[in-house]
Amino acid sequence: MNTTKASGFISVDPDQSPLKEVHNLLLSGVSPRPIALVSTISEDGVDNLAPFSFFNAFGANPPYIAFSPAYSGKDGSAKDTLLNLEKVPECVVHAVPYDMVEQVSLASTDYSSDLSEFVKAGFDTLDSEVVKPKRVKNSPFHMECKVEQIIPLGGTNGSGNLVLCRVVRFHVSEAVMENGKMMPDALDLVGRNGFNYYTRASGAALFTVDKPTGQGMGIDQLPDFIRESSILSGNDLGKLGSLEMLPNQDAVQKYISKLRMDKEGTTYTKLFLHGMEDLESNPVQGRKDIEISAKVALNEGDLEFAVHILMSLTDY
């Protein structure tokens, strides 16, 4: 690779670098990527199935998705998916759950155009409602699509072809619906990372971030002593900055008086009260304990506690 280094970063000019290196940068750096298992049909009626991870949704009104069957990096040949779509501009795009990943991997190999990957990968089929290509029953989420545009992105070895599709019908397995919602643990979808890596998007890998309500004051509105804390991380500051405003000193004092009365406090309350006691005799340690108690509270989602007790350090 043609690279330079500055500020701890390696910089790469794609025009001066081998295709394989550029490809690997995209595959590793743009992760985790959702996987589209795409069903198409040839003019002669042969079913085709192939997975693509250069794929996403792009709009909801009306619903659009796009994926990219690239030309071979080795010989510039086109995939059957692309050849089929040029003749029959319809497809079904399926989500890929963990329990299908080996079969999908098998569908990714180049079988000759007259063989169906449905058969080779051992999938069950369902007819579509609007389009000609068949559906993969084993997937919990199907999108019947009409292709609106195929945009060539270079036209040579390793170049992409952006297939822009309008979704005309959705199908959701009843097995993944809970109270009318498709939940991630029930879907158990996988994403692609670089090299041979996949991500399983369920269980302990899942976490939630509450969308900021209204407009956060921003990290720039936090006092310097909070922003520059060696205990608090960028994520901690982000949570504090999502609050609409800082409490005033009167509110802080009231909050702390209430904490002192609370005999059954949380672990972080106890740590805070301990830190308060230390503040006079050992201010460095006391302060550290209080900042740690704020950090623990932020981890537990108790933003109110964190901001009030941090602001109690204003005069120290």
Added chain:
Amino acid sequence: MNTTKASGFISVDPDQSPLKEVHNLLLSGVSPRPIALVSTISEDGVDNLAPFSFFNAFGANPPYIAFSPAYSGKDGSAKDTLLNLEKVPECVVHAVPYDMVEQVSLASTDYSSDLSEFVKAGFDTLDSEVVKPKRVKNSPFHMECKVEQIIPLGGTNGSGNLVLCRVVRFHVSEAVMENGKMMPDALDLVGRNGFNYYTRASGAALFTVDKPTGQGMGIDQLPDFIRESSILSGNDLGKLGSLEMLPNQDAVQKYISKLRMDKEGTTYTKLFLHGMEDLESNPVQGRKDIEISAKVALNEGDLEFAVHILMSLTDY
């Protein structure tokens, strides 16, 4: 939603369904989505930063990415990102690691056009080499981009706008490079799922699938008694189907003779030998033990063992 039910699936016609429902189908079903933290600059020189999860790479030669700043579902208003790109068609797209996610969430709120989300979200900046917008130093992966095309996908409330960009410079933090490769655990990127869910694409969430070498024979080439096993899953069959051919009975007998000689066998070898002993007296249990031993071997990546011992069941 205007829905029908068939074969265990709920079917939804997007033209007949509320925008919010269609949007939720896309957000949950197309997951996990990579996140683009996009830096732009206004004509007047005000920096803007906003995250988008309708985003992916689409080709490597030359490198292309696309993301979609949608019009507001409520009032159809355009995001500052889109307005800026219409005037200054350049951006920097950054990957989002776990330790930045709260700051990115803060950058997602609508600050007025004259405020910089760099400041609000507390990010450090770096100048770009080729384009005007600044880079977010806190991210480990930056792509400087020239916008080639903005494709409106509906032009109304909740409609997407596909921003197609050519990457002109990559920057990779040296901290995430191991032997010249960007490894997923070091990157520790997050993806978006439906609702408030995110996926952390590192640690135990990662797994690998070996790319099939050459061309697998396909699941259709496996004998019925393997394909119809109640013990083996679709993933197990996918692994077996990725083999180029089945071993013949001579190879199977030789393989099993060798297993019998092996005094220090694996757990699944022992389970297999146990099953062999049972085959005469209790064929149902013996067969089950052998299939389970094949399943365990497949889990451990020992495809050779699995296919040979399964094929030893041909005559039973």
